Amino acid sequence: MASDHGDSVFANVVRAPEDPILGVTVAYNKDPSPKKLNLGVGAYRTEEGKPLVLNVVRRAEQMLVNDTSRVKEYLPIVGLAEFNKLSAKLIFGVDSPAIQENRVTTVQCLSGTGSLRVGAEFLARHYHEHTIYIPQPTWGNHPKVFTIAGLSVKTYRYYSPETRGLDFQGLLDDLNAAPSGAIVLLHACAHNPTGVDPTPEQWEQIRQLMRSKGLLPFFDSAYQGFASGSLDEDAQSVRMFVSDGGECLVAQSYAKNMGMYGERVGALSIVCKSADVAVRVESQLKLVIRPMYSNPPIHGASIVAAILKDSHMYHEWTVELKAMADRIISMRQKLFDALQARGTPGDWSHIIKQIGMFTFTGLNAQQVAFMTKEYHIYMTSDGRISMAGLSSQTVPLLADAIHAAVSTVV
Numbered sequence: 127m128a129s130d131h132g133d134s135v136f137a138n139v140v141r142a143p144e145d146p147i148l149g150v151t152v153a154y155n156k157d158p159s160p161k162k163l164n165l166g167v168g169a170y171r172t173e174e175g176k177p178l179v180l181n182v183v184r185r186a187e188q189m190l191v192n193d194t195s196r197v198k199e200y201l202p203i204v205g206l207a208e209f210n211k212l213s214a215k216l217i218f219g220v221d222s223p224a225i226q227e228n229r230v231t232t233v234q235c236l237s238g239t240g241s242l243r244v245g246a247e248f249l250a251r252h253y254h255e256h257t258i259y260i261p262q263p264t265w266g267n268h269p270k271v272f273t274i275a276g277l278s279v280k281t282y283r284y285y286s287p288e289t290r291g292l293d294f295q296g297l298l299d300d301l302n303a304a305p306s307g308a309i310v311l312l313h314a315c316a317h318n319p320t321g322v323d324p325t326p327e328q329w330e331q332i333r334q335l336m337r338s339k340g341l342l343p344f345f346d347s348a349y350q351g352f353a354s355g356s357l358d359e360d361a362q363s364v365r366m367f368v369s370d371g372g373e374c375l376v377a378q379s380y381a382k383n384m385g386m387y388g389e390r391v392g393a394l395s396i397v398c399k400s401a402d403v404a405v406r407v408e409s410q411l412k413l414v415i416r417p418m419y420s421n422p423p424i425h426g427a428s429i430v431a432a433i434l435k436d437s438h439m440y441h442e443w444t445v446e447l448k449a450m451a452d453r454i455i456s457m458r459q460k461l462f463d464a465l466q467a468r469g470t471p472g473d474w475s476h477i478i479k480q481i482g483m484f485t486f487t488g489l490n491a492q493q494v495a496f497m498t499k500e501y502h503i504y505m506t507s508d509g510r511i512s513m514a515g516l517s518s519q520t521v522p523l524l525a526d527a528i529h530a531a532v533s534t535v536v
């Protein structure tokens with residue numbers, strides 16, 4: 127039998143749908159219209175609509191390239207030691223007692239997603255409770271990452287479409303009803319997709335409830351510095367949970383706050399009760415990582431470490447980060463003003479109340495489809511728009527599109 131005449135051994139493979147977020151970019155790339163606008167994926171753009179490489183990143187990269195003593199040997203399984211130390215300090219604070227007491231283990235992972243996945247695999251192997259509660263709604267990849275790692279995913283109420291704000295009572299009720307020991311995924315700041323965060327007082331109540339029930343916090347910190355413009359302020363929720371001496375996991379990403387998207391730089395930290403436990407936990411994290419990708423890439427983490435360890439570069443980074451955060455905030459005001467000026471039906475004040483990279487507009491899937499078809503504006507079908515993809519030039523187009531969508535599509 128000549129095998130090249132038979133059916134493919136993959137004949138039964140069905141075509142999978144595109145990813146709900148990254149698939150938006152695929153559709154955008156196919157659109158020949160010159161005025162097309164991609165507000166799908168959360169990727170920062172300049173006022174000129176161009177991707178941005180931070181000056182400080184360019185400088186650090188140049189420094190590394192010029193240093194001929196640098197080699198490209200494998201990193202250890204847990205990654206670059208210096209990067210791990212500095213990443214822990216960045217999220218937990220320079221004088222975090224947990225770090226000083228050696229109760230934190232930090233491993234370099236493939237950006238935020240890889241850090242979540244490694245953390246989830248570790249929990250599935252070594253933690254007694256396999257249920258993880260994620261907010262409703264949340265980043266679309268969360269349920270997939272946790273399910274495939276072997277955890278069982280449940281949701282807790284988070285957002286109220288009526289108030290376009292936090293459903294705080296729903297959140298408390300659902301966490302209260304969770305089995306003791308369950309894992310709870312928390313967005314450290316700038317909740318994706320809603321742009322709605324608990325207040326510090328609400329965080330404190332969440333902390334008390336979770337600690338009293340022995341729920342295990344797993345923080346996803348993908349936007350540190352992007353919400354408020356301040357790295358410390360955006361880490362407050364995490365630090366609140368660490369300062370009570372309890373345990374938690376934190377996944378960090380440098381994709382957004384350092385613009386390192388494609389370099390895949392991130393870290394997973396596990397804060398433990400004692401230094402002894404932290405050592406044992408780290409030894410098991412290595413067993414998770416080694417068969418998955420052996421060890422992480424060296425380039426991006428070296429850039430991040432060079433910036434974090436040098437006080438001048440660090441300062442330069444904070445200034446550039448603040449400028450990105452401020453530009454996003456100014457886009458909120460511009461879009462809100464443009465809708466007001468058009469007399470667009472509805473209350474749009476949530477655009478200026480929400481924080482971080484996204485606005486959860488409240489537009490429905492039909493309205494989104496209309497905006498894509500008629501205005502070549504691309505966004506996720508849940509009505510989320512990336513404010514970071516907007517500029518002064520494109521605000522009027524978006525406002526026209528929203529105005530037309532809510533006036534003609536119900």
Ligand code: PLA
Nearest residue numbers: 147167168237238239265318346348379381
């Ligand atoms: N966690 C949250 C809450 C995120 O929003 C994202 C990225 C990640 C983790 C993972 O980021 P990383 O692996 O690149 O570090 N969310 C984006 C991109 C920006 C995406 O979907 O991959 C988004 O548009 O929602």
